[in-house]
Amino acid sequence: GALVYQYPRRTICKSGTSMRMECQAVGFQATSVAWYRQSPQKTFELIALSTVNSAIKYEQNFTQEKFPISHPNLSFSSMTVLNAYLEDRGLYLCGARRAGGAGNTLYFGEGSRLIVV
Amino acid sequence: GEQVEQRPPHLSVREGDSAVITCTYTDPNSYYFFWYKQEPGASLQLLMKVFSSTEINEGQGFTVLLNKKDKRLSLNLTAAHPGDSAAYFCAVTGNYKYVFGAGTRLKVIA
Numbered sequence: 001g002a003l004v005y006q007y008p009r010r011t012i013c014k015s016g017t018s019m020r021m022e023c024q025a026v027g028f029q030a031t032s033v034a035w036y037r038q039s040p041q042k043t044f045e046l047i048a049l050s051t052v053n054s055a056i057k058y059e060q061n062f063t064q065e066k067f068p069i070s071h072p073n074l075s076f077s078s079m080t081v082l083n084a085y086l087e088d089r090g091l092y093l094c095g096a097r098r099a100g101g102a103g104n105t106l107y108f109g110e111g112s113r114l115i116v117v
Numbered sequence: 118g119e120q121v122e123q124r125p126p127h128l129s130v131r132e133g134d135s136a137v138i139t140c141t142y143t144d145p146n147s148y149y150f151f152w153y154k155q156e157p158g159a160s161l162q163l164l165m166k167v168f169s170s171t172e173i174n175e176g177q178g179f180t181v182l183l184n185k186k187d188k189r190l191s192l193n194l195t196a197a198h199p200g201d202s203a204a205y206f207c208a209v210t211g212n213y214k215y216v217f218g219a220g221t222r223l224k225v226i227a
Contacts, residue, residue: 032213034213034214034215036215036217042219042220043206043217043218043219043220044161044206044208044215044217046214046215046216049213049214091160093160093161095215097213104149104210104212104213105149105166106215108160108161108163109160110159110160111160111161
């Protein structure tokens, strides 16, 4: 089956510092990776969609300068939250789409929870 | 772009009762639909994915209905039990982007 691992599961960082999170697809090739954020008591907002060999597409209100993403191969992606502040706290999910997969299914990882103090 | 409205935001039912959560969407080109369950402090657990060609899908203890004409997707938990207490999210996609509903916090009272 398709598995997606995210690391770290939880991070506490001081306000103004940065946090890097990783997303690893296991058992399949991920042609695209979507990064989402769930702020406390809210729903999931798309931050950006990263497709190998294509430019990363950021959604409105999210920028590369704040959330740089690396997607060097078909099994790995990472995203950094730069200069994290209180409004950046939440659960960050990566969802990987399998090459040749049907139904636009995204396989989500367990998430990386960011706590800012 | 696609907009998804999910109702109700909070739902409390007694054990053994049914619980219905509904999402309406705006983009008629959407054709993949998902229901997720999120337990406290946890990530998303896929309950069911529905393609536009199928209107009724049954899972373990729940039924998903898709009404394409009304652009409505519903999750019906039959005979809810305390273990069903969680947040539930629908997601709709037509291309690359999943658009999530705002979520429903379900509480099942024993």
